Amino acid sequence: MNGPDREVVFRTRGLTKTYEMGEVTVHALRGVDLDLYAGEIVVLLGASGSGKSTLVNILGGLDTATSGQVLYHDQDLTRADDRELTEYRRHWVGFVFQFYNLIPSLTARENVAIVTEIAKDPMDPGEALEIAGLSGRGDSFPAQLSGGEQQRVAIARAIAKRPAVLLCDEPTGALDSKTGVVVLEALNRVNRELGTTTLIITHNEVQAEMAERVIYLRDGEIADVKVNERRTPPSELRW
């Protein structure tokens, strides 16, 4: 179910990003036009270095584009200053990073709480941990958790504020496939139960099967967009 009848959450036009590295200029994004729709779950697929993280970071307000436009609903993120981007992230965006980025000195529950405490209408950290499939480990410190468990804490942290969009940069990148499946299931459940627009980065073709749409990125450009007629539940994915 996609098309003009669904509400557009993100709209990018001619989005480019370049990095100046001394004499060399790296073109991370070379004109990306993309629409993301409310409530859909999208997988962003591409080889390492193709610009996936750069794109997601710009969508999430962690970075700014070199040129082009990004709209979040009506808000022009390319024109937003640091303060506006902070507010935007605070209220609407949930992040899951490849390397979890948990705060080592806080327990799992506290890692979630640190976000819910500044959110408008958050869920209870315990509830978020439960959705992420991690009830019972709330008092553990990150160092006492496995990679998969840490990533599920990160998911709980991302969803606990009931974000409008959930941006996940290689959430399974550092995990074995069995753990990866558990994490993807958690994301799938959040998307289903909360209706959160979800964008998942991966370089793993198999994972694309769980998405409604798959966006292929190559060398900073969208190479292809594929709509999955039939989505495979994460539990049936193997890689």
Add this chain to the structure above:
Amino acid sequence: MRAIHRKMFRELKGMRSQAVAIGFVIVAGVATFVSMTSIYESLELTLTNYYEDQRFADGFVTIGRAPEHLADRLRQVSGVNEVQTRVVAAVNLEVPGFDQAVTGTVVSLPAGRQPLLNRVFIREGRLPEGGRDDEVLLNEVFAEAHELGPGEQLTAIIRGSRRTLTVVGIALSPEFLMQVQPGTIFPDPERYGVLWMEREALAAAYDMVGAFNDASFTLAPGAEIDAVIHRMDQFLDPYGGRGAFPRADQISHNMVQEEFNQLRGMATLLPIIFLGVAAFLLNIVVTRLIILQRQMIAILKAFGYRNRDVVLHYLSFVMVIAVAGIAVGILLGVWMGVLLGDLYLEFYRFPAIDYVLSFRVALTAIVLTLGAAAAGVFMSVRRAVRLQPAEAMRPAQPAAFRATVLERLGLQRFFDQPTRIIIRNLERQPGKSAATVVGISMASALMIMGSFSQDSFDYIASVQFGLSQREDFAVAFTDPASMSALHDLRALPGVLHAEPYRSVPVRLLHGHRSYQTAVEGIPEGAYLRRVLDAELQPISVPPEGIVLAAGLAEVLGVAAGDRITVEVQEGRRRTQEIPVTGVAEQFIGVGAYMDMEAVNRLAGAGQAISGGYLLVDGALEAELMSALRDRPRVAGISSTDKMLESFFEEMVGALIVFTLILSLFAAVIAFGVIYNSARISLSERDRELASLRVLGFTRAEISYIMLGEIAVLVLAAIPLGLLLGWAGSYLTVMAIQTELLRIPVVLQPSTFALAATVVLVSGLASALLIRRRLLRLDLIAVLKTRE
């Protein structure tokens, strides 16, 4: 508690050893500042209160002899408020059990009550009563020097007649805060003391019945001291007035003022430098600590924490340490201040120290310390939040590769890989390496500034008493005597050699500047008393002309070749223009020297001597002393050893106390800074070092890389620290030297060695602590996470 606060407290706990080290730096800076500044302010306050409570006079005058009814007329001198007339007598004393000559000044008191002005503070016992002619009150230092208490006796020779006196009390007086014999510059409480007797009794013994020979006065509101003194002098001239003088020239007050001036330099400038450096080091440490947190800051920002929240978070982090450090520092500072106060009672005989910690002092400490910490937080957090979170979450970019010095010089093959890594790291972040070196060197500079004065005072003593004043004893006569008096001295038991001197009170004038001192006549070819030039070579005093101490030349604004006016202050009071033929290196006192014959011509009283310098056979010292004591013309005997002792005890003791505290806390700061620098370097590098371990480097090799870097920085800091310390010492000297005490900057190798040792030991201790952490480096954690 909110999660973000939990984060703060847990992380504080996690870095508690570092937090404690930072706390030490703050505590040391604040405690030094608070104790020294507050004790100085307290001393000033105590002095003011004491003078007020004891009604210390504004002006003083000595008269040959004036009938008592003149007192009323003195009161009527315009500008004078109250007048206290007294009898003041110079006496010789015999103290039981002490075989050397003791001289004293006896001051009269009204019978059984306090005088109007210059009241005494009774420490023990009571005031002398009327109707008794044998009761005496002793000045505390003098009583202590001889362990005399109420009920005990001593003998006074007043106007040639012996009289046994009974001690009825021990007292203190604002007039004799420093008990110094007129004409000398060191207190010598064993050989000179101040006593008080009832007026009638003293007048009877001193032939002053119905008369007075000393008056003190206070000023009427708005009166001008100089004008009053002028009128006073005019009025008293017929009665043998010896010239009234203001409180500023009163000997005890003058000395206290001199010392307070030195203390002020020491107690205000040094502690503020100290606190400033501590604050600066705190700032460096905080900045580096927070820069380490840039990824954490990016994560918080990614969640939507605002810059303000982030700043507040790290601010509270640092403030917990800073506030705790300041609180402990202030408490420690007050405690030390009170202890110092007790110590100062040894130097300044106040009834008690009115200890105050002024709001201003506390506020300065708080503002400076918190300000430095907060500035560190703001600067570093600002730097971190200026980056886009996406950027900041990436590990800090390694700077573009550049060939190191070694590679540019083609020397790399002579060094192994770990050494090359050390050099590359140092070169890659020159700013940070430099900041660390500067930080450590500042800490060692503080140590040197703290301890240099001890070296300087040793040097002063060795020059003054080793090269310039080579006699064992100086004997002063009551009145100028003929040369035969010197032959008498030579004939005394134990005297190996004697040389005469002539001292004449003068006023030296140059332009609008003038200075009251005594010019000393030195006989040609003198051996015992020599005038030295800046290279410590003896200057010959020419038959014509005058040699001035450098401090005096400075006060008068003259150099060799200039002419000054010399006004003799005794006899016919002649005035003469004399060329300055040389400037002498003299650290203590402000002397003026002329050929002895020239002085005698100037004074116009024929061939006379004022006293003699003696070289003495130590075995016969006691005999010599008793022989001297029986001579009526001997006014005073001063021993060079005693002067040396009191130089350290009385004159610079107060300063040395400060320097001890300074160097102690400087050592604490040095350790705090070095340890923190090392710990922060480790945090910055642990990932890299763990990766090297994973790649197969041995523990020894990564320890070498890490500790080698620390070693290079510490070693580089030492010479710079010595240089900074030397410069800082110059600054200190400028702040504390006065005309009476000129201080050369002398730094013994041992002082440098101590500073270097403290830095090295701190470096070594930090290295050992770091090495323990290196051995525990968690390789798995590194592999588990990014990069």
